[in-house]
Amino acid sequence: MGADGRFAAHTGTECVPWCGHWIGEDMSVAGNMLAGPQVIAETVRYFREKRVAAAAATTDRRHEGRGEKVGGDKRGKQSAGP
Numbered sequence: 794m795g796a797d798g799r800f801a802a803h804t805g806t807e808c809v810p811w812c813g814h815w816i817g818e819d820m821s822v823a824g825n826m827l828a829g830p831q832v833i834a835e836t837v838r839y840f841r842e843k844r845v846a847a848a849a850a851t852t853d854r855r856h857e858g859r860g861e862k863v864g865g866d867k868r869g870k871q872s873a874g875p
Contacts, residue, residue: 800848811867828864835863 794800800821802814812825815833822836 826866826868828867831863832865 799818800816802816804812804814804823804825808825809828810825811827811832813827813830813833814821814823815837817837820837820840822833822840824830824833827833830865
């Protein structure tokens, strides 16, 4: 989010497919190596349905698995932790 309060996203031309983004008035959702656009759509739908504030979205653990239910990361579940 910029200083003006607007959201933006950029999906580069050299990203690994599937990649893309969605920009709304109160949040943006982006990803690459996803099973397809349905992962982005489900993430947006979930946050809209649950009315989770965009600022809290990155720390809200209740959304875990939503994108995975519609394909998620095409390599399978990924984690930075053990």
